[in-house]
Amino acid sequence: MMVDETLHGLVERRLREVSQRYTSGRKAVVEVLANAGHPLSIEDIGELAPRLPRSSAYRHLVDLQQCGVVRRVAANDDYYRFELAEDITEHHHHLMCTLCGKVIDVTPTPAFERAMANYLDDLSTSNGFASIDHRLDVLGACATCRQRKLAATAGCAG
């Protein structure tokens, strides 16, 4: 596992704050999420940590969400995904492929985040809404699916 030790230290501290322990099961969940680098479904987690029972995995995810280590992501299909919280990784957006369901992380450009900050200010003044966080999901076709589609079309033509 190529996860630097500060991650585990941070997670342990957050769990300790609510009198919880950083056990091997929870560590397994955190490592799997950290190594993936993109949101994982419960199915993904089950495959990457096969010794971890489903019920424990769910419970760990709940605990880790409650102490701010994990965030749940609603993808475009019927399954939630899970990722490390943004203050542990970094702020990012999601590209969601409507063909294969995959979720890809992207870091926004500074220019766009500046525009976003301005916009959130506008919202606060016009709607009295105090924004804490935002999430931007871009729906479309990933590079792999686009190529696959092109290949299929070429095959039909030939």
Add this chain to the structure above:
Amino acid sequence: MMVDETLHGLVERRLREVSQRYTSGRKAVVEVLANAGHPLSIEDIGELAPRLPRSSAYRHLVDLQQCGVVRRVAANDDYYRFELAEDITEHHHHLMCTLCGKVIDVTPTPAFERAMANYLDDLSTSNGFASIDHRLDVLGACATCRQRKLAATAGCAG
């Protein structure tokens, strides 16, 4: 119901394209969504159209999604919401109150949408991702909940 007739005409056309009828049950769902002006949960729909059985409501929502009239929205709680598709209403973002769960629609400023368009172009060139649609959800506290919280704090202090 203050829904202009073009909406119903449009929905009927879309259903007809897939050999389906615009029946009273489907019309009830569309009217409820149109009048609400913000995404509704199945519970909301049940309250606003009490004569409509749950199983029929779900089925209508599926049918209407398939012909592009309705869109499913993942809120911040455990329940999906439903709204009319953006090409029927207009492009908008969601303010999601993390305290009461309410979802509020907002129309983006032109400046922000310009920034968004540029950003999506960037993504397409840097990731090979062909974006079709995007959704921006802003999480925070709505005006009502903020006031309630202020009042509660004042009450404690006094």
Add this chain to the structure above:
DNA sequence: ATTGAACTGAGACTCAGTCTCAATGTAAGA
């Protein structure tokens, strides 16, 4: 070593959402 509290796995359970089926509505041709 003892004790109290957190943790765990297995599997029962919940309930939002889907499916089935028998009955009904409806457009269109004879």
Add this chain to the structure above:
DNA sequence: TCTTACATTGAGACTGAGTCTCAGTTCAAT
């Protein structure tokens, strides 16, 4: 108008992702 073929409907059974329970285990602190 009658018939026919097919879309629609309500009721309720069913599915399965996610939760809860419980009995046994591990841990940290004394």
